[in-house]
Amino acid sequence: MSIYSQFDYYALIFLNSFSFLDPFMLFVSLKFDYFIFLIIAVLYYYNGREQTILFLALLVSAWALALALKPVFEVPRPEDIRFVTCTTGYSMPSGHSLMSFALATFLHPRAGKYKLLVWAFAITVSLSRIFIGVHYPSDVIVGAFIGLLVGFFWICVEKMLIKYGLFGYSLEKAR
Template sequence: MSMFSQFDYYVLMFLNSFSFLDPFMLFVSLKFDYFLFLIIAILYYYKGREQTILFLALLVSAWALALALKPVFEVPRPEDVRFVTCTTGYSMPSGHSLMSFALAIFLHPRAGKYKLLVWVFAITVSLSRIFIGVHYPSDVIVGAFIGCLAGIFWLYVEKMLTKYGLLGNSGTPAGK
């Protein structure tokens, strides 16, 4: 534990102690992929093929970024916690946090009246990883930060594709 601050450890231990939340947090954490498929279907239905392809590119790049960074940081998973589920590999950054915040940034301009729901989803997915004992809070914070940068990058890519006529009218976010 020497590489983690006491605060990081205490927050992990505190959030990991709420066993009555285990079923909900485990569901949110382990069914994240299914939520992504639902978002993809909704995006395709309401925004079209180009937006869906752009979203898939964001997801694949965010996932690859998380996998590429884990061996760079080489942070081990938490120990001495109540594991609700087990996972392997390095801990930082949290891939779930990275992907959920990247998608929140990307979906925010498209979400209309559901903007708050997009952010609640990203935060809940991220926190679930601490609650179930597989990430330190710093893993989640770093993942969320990198995810926000990835989301901003893909919004910029979308803007450039639209500017140069490589993305049709469906590239215009809702409400613009």
Template sequence: MTVLVRKFDVFIMLFINKYLRNKYLDIFMCIMTKLGNMGAVWIAIAIYSLMDKQYRYEGKVVLSTLIISTIIGEGVLKNLIKRSRPFDAEKNVKLLITKPISYSFPSGHALSSFAVAGVLSVYFAKYELIFIGLAFFIAISRIYLCVHYTTDVIGGIAIGLICSKFILVVLNFK
């Protein structure tokens, strides 16, 4: 971990804690993170799609994307990189949610959210802003809540988008 990246991550975290934290954003960000917990919102969308014969294929693709992105992020990358969480490294951090027990890089919430949002945006283009917006707020909530560094989230977003493109290429989406 380079010193420059560490300084950037700590600066962003301290800036958020000092200038942006308030009771309204605390509530909003906790809700956003809960939507991303275990891919809850994406699973709900997949189940809804699976129940409609017209969108059953898309529901299967969403579930597959969620599983693949989780294996890549939680199963492989976090265990290879083993980056500690901000609340472990910075002792003046006040957590508003339960401490996650896995490693920090990449953000699993950001990775899976952007992987699924990327796929959904292709299949349901008219809702693209909603999917990407939801993924964005889920990802940002992780920084706001001090459970990820900014670079964890940026890495998660990038890997998630690569995952979605890969899945679409493998499925030969036209």
């Protein structure tokens, strides 16, 4: 076992050992989808259809990328630990981390005084996957990094759409 894989395993064991956090971490991990629907509704209400469509495109692309990369990496899920919940399939990258960091990156310019809350949510969702025993820390780190890239990509797409007049709003107005 390499030093990196030893660290990954021991960090997982350590974080997975805080059983008093199980209800909270399980709630955050499993209710992530509901939070996304809330964001969609708020975006639509305050910023209109165009930003909502762009946000949905970001979510679909992040989800599809996570699914496409799992068979490329072929990292098995953790074993021989305390499972709070079970899941199937490969482990790397963490789809929850990828999506939550893509979401946080995309929402950052729009979040105003809630920027810290957006990032805290992304970090909490990502860490919850380790706490409940379904991902190694490296899965979460890789997912978060790819999520940042996906979020930046969609911000660039949005800027190009605005620049070429395909969107009827500006990011400055959205802030």
